[in-house]
């Protein structure tokens with residue numbers, strides 16, 4: 001939480017990865033003999049805050065590029081147009097967006 005506040009104070013809108021959690025889903029299938037078999041699948045979900053409309057949303061971790069699950073990337077929910085959002089942010093922001101996490105660039109000078 002402290003981390004998030006720090007980013008708000010810097011007025012840099014790039015801290016929108018909130019948490020991740022695991023869900024279990026029950027599946028059923030019928031064997032050749034018609035017997036019902038139950039099995040469970042777990043999937044990891046990530047909770048992100050939309051950088052466009054500020055809504056929290058979840059996404060299946062498996063459907064995302066693992067390199068993008070961090071706060072150096074913008075995340076836009078399914079209700080928002082990510083392309084339009086990118087345009088709105090402009091080219092300068094896009095450069096920040098693609099900046100590697102290991103960059104030692106002073107964020108206050110951006």
Ligand SMILES: [Zn+2]
Nearest residue numbers: 050053077080
């Ligand atoms: Zn949104």
